[in-house]
Amino acid sequence: MINGNFINFGKRTRMTTQTQRFGGRGTNEHDETPPQEPLYELELLRRQLEDRIGHHLAGSPDQADLLTLAMRAGALGAGKRMRPLLLMLVARDLGCDSPALTDVACAVEMVHAASLILDDMPCMDNAMLRRGKPTVHVQFGEDVAILAAIGLLSRAFGIVAQARAIPAAIRAQLVAKLSETIGDQGLVKGQFLDLHGGQQSAADIAVTNELKTGVLLGVAVDMAAIIAQTDDCVAASLRAFALAAGHAFQIRDDFQDDPGNDSAVTGKDTGKDLGKATLVNTVGFDEARRRLDGHLMDAERHLSAALGGRGHTRRFVSGLFAQTHPGLRLAPAPQRQAGGAGVSLASH
Numbered sequence: 001m002i003n004g005n006f007i008n009f010g011k012r013t014r015m016t017t018q019t020q021r022f023g024g025r026g027t028n029e030h031d032e033t034p035p036q037e038p039l040y041e042l043e044l045l046r047r048q049l050e051d052r053i054g055h056h057l058a059g060s061p062d063q064a065d066l067l068t069l070a071m072r073a074g075a076l077g078a079g080k081r082m083r084p085l086l087l088m089l090v091a092r093d094l095g096c097d098s099p100a101l102t103d104v105a106c107a108v109e110m111v112h113a114a115s116l117i118l119d120d121m122p123c124m125d126n127a128m129l130r131r132g133k134p135t136v137h138v139q140f141g142e143d144v145a146i147l148a149a150i151g152l153l154s155r156a157f158g159i160v161a162q163a164r165a166i167p168a169a170i171r172a173q174l175v176a177k178l179s180e181t182i183g184d185q186g187l188v189k190g191q192f193l194d195l196h197g198g199q200q201s202a203a204d205i206a207v208t209n210e211l212k213t214g215v216l217l218g219v220a221v222d223m224a225a226i227i228a229q230t231d232d233c234v235a236a237s238l239r240a241f242a243l244a245a246g247h248a249f250q251i252r253d254d255f256q257d258d259p260g261n262d263s264a265v266t267g268k269d270t271g272k273d274l275g276k277a278t279l280v281n282t283v284g285f286d287e288a289r290r291r292l293d294g295h296l297m298d299a300e301r302h303l304s305a306a307l308g309g310r311g312h313t314r315r316f317v318s319g320l321f322a323q324t325h326p327g328l329r330l331a332p333a334p335q336r337q338a339g340g341a342g343v344s345l346a347s348h
């Protein structure tokens, strides 16, 4: 283990508590951690999302429907739901409460799930463990895993295209945005560079990381901005925030791969990046940590430019980084009411 802090980043594995999952405040009164989104509100949103994903992936009642089971295993495993929660919280901060938000957020999570299934395949990262369970191809076979990933992707597009609470022209924009994000200028390119990029400089690795990880966070905030019909300036700041947060998140994900970390705690294989061109391997731990801090500062700056003091997104992102950056001040000074934990999202 590189550093005791870097073993568990709120992953929903067997060993995490709900407080850890969402970076909620501990019970220690002297805890320096900034206040996060009230835990039960996030938990409710997360459950709402998962129920809706379950609804979209109900499939046939036949338990032998392996394809549906594989799609559900990929999409409903113990993930953090970071991207769909980000979409919903940004939209709320922009004053949008479209009933279609949950479905669009589900679509983003399905794309993420498809990317994880493919990333874990033997021809890619060859991973055995994901979210504390055997990977989808280990459980269902490679053929079913590929089909499940394609099934999730097509379902994601279908859900956005059919979100009737959103005007058709805006839905078309959302579909186009999602397609750009996934395709050969987005995730697919990032993965290709990761696998075939050879020796890469730190700058090249940053490009790969942005395509592999940043763009899916980027599309979550872009879609929120499109649905909320926010102005271009705010949308650009939100995108810059998401890309900076994506860089920070990918560096932290690289730290998690340290072979000294326990995969029973991280929920996935460790040591997969040995010999790979990751930022940590290229610039070393200390410099990577400095860059992570810098990206978080950038994220804070762009978020402030986009949303000012509005707080759902800030608290959520602070929560994601609370374990590694307990002093992170993405959240503005607390305005606690009596019985603080009961403050509802709507009151901010």
Ligand code: GRG
Binding pocket: 011, 012, 078, 079, 080, 081, 082, 111, 112, 114, 115, 116, 118, 119, 131, 153, 182, 187, 188, 191, 212, 213, 249, 250, 253
């Ligand atoms: C066609 C969708 C599609 C993808 C093809 C395979 C591929 C291209 C891209 C893989 C990109 C990838 C998996 C990048 C890693 C991103 C990353 C840091 C994932 C971990 O995200 P968390 O921690 O995971 O949010 P949970 O389990 O919490 O959801």
